[in-house]
Amino acid sequence: MLGLTWLQIYNCRWYRLLWVLTAWWRVRVGDWEGIEGVSKIKDGYNPATWMLEVTTSTQELILGVDFTEIYKNSDIYRRNKDLIKELSQPTPGSKDLYFPTQYSQSFTQCMACLWKQRWSYWRNPPYTAVRFFFTTFIALMFGTMFWDLGTQRTRQQDLSNAMGSMYAAVIFLGLQIGQSVQPVVVVERTVFYRERAAGMYSAMPYAFAQALVEIPYVFSQAVVYGAIVYAMIGFEWTTAKFFWYIFFLRSSAYYTSPCLA
Incomplete structure (x- = not known):
């Protein structure tokens, strides 16, 4: 069979x-x-x-x-x-089961992997909750360090300081996300190798589902950090600039998420 x-x-x-x-x-x-x-x-x-x-x-x-x-x-x-x-004796006239492809349709595989990843994240509060706690803590710390820095725009050094606050966010949040996700990825990859060898799904739908499940968590993390820091630093309150700031933080956080781990 x-x-x-x-x-x-x-x-x-x-x-x-x-x-x-x-x-x-x-x-x-x-x-x-x-x-x-x-x-x-x-x-x-x-x-x-x-x-x-x-x-x-x-x-x-x-x-x-x-x-x-x-x-x-x-x-x-x-x-x-x-x-x-x-x-051990096959029934007369019976045939071995045959399927035209090794795996199910890619969309079916992706939905099954996405369902599994969603429950895996939901049942892992030490990973998801700590991410948001650390993000809030870093946001308050950087907001205090760079308090009202956004209103100072008369010198080139002021612009460099503002850019430095964004660079520091990428460094600290990126390191935190990268370090906290390593134990999760190690466990997930062990399961992945076993299930792929058993023919449950191929690598591409699994990787796509793992990247897709991170989107709501990374977006929420970027909104929490961005809203706190943007207000405390005192950047100019326009819709376009605020959402560009959130977009930059979301992209930076997503780059260091499990999709690349």
Whole structure:
């Protein structure tokens, strides 16, 4: 049977198999609990974790049993061997599953990756909340340092000072975003390599979704910083100049976001 992508399996409704596996797992837990000396599983405890804990070599030494031999002498083992032998023979007239492409449509892949990235960001407040806290702190600090600097426009040095305030924002915010995103990207890339090898999606839709999910966060970050600093420095209040300032900050922050990490 050819390898299936996650989206193809879902569209074929093979997720119903999970219900069968759940029922099978409950029976297997009951069989293991029936062995003398094996501790009972607690309510709400992960069955996989419990199975790993009770079948260790240390537990075998304590109980004086060999779980491998117990399994080989059980009816489950014999039924599984018969089932494997039966399923190893293809049904007459059956064919291997075939799909014309390795992946689903690019748009479908991108939407699935975007949905995943959105939940990943939403469930990671240590990353998203700290970004906004640090942005507000830096905005208040720079606004205090360059207080009312925008009203001083008579000398060339005044213009250089104003440009320096924008340059400092790029340096500090860029470093903060770049450093805080590294642990997130490391975890995401580990998952990405595994899922790409499994044929879930290709690299381009994943990268596009990762860049796209950053837009609302970077834009909000630029608005928070820009509104505070623009008011405290005292730049000229015109709609065009204010939005050009926000656009510059947004572009600089987006350049250092996870889309390039």
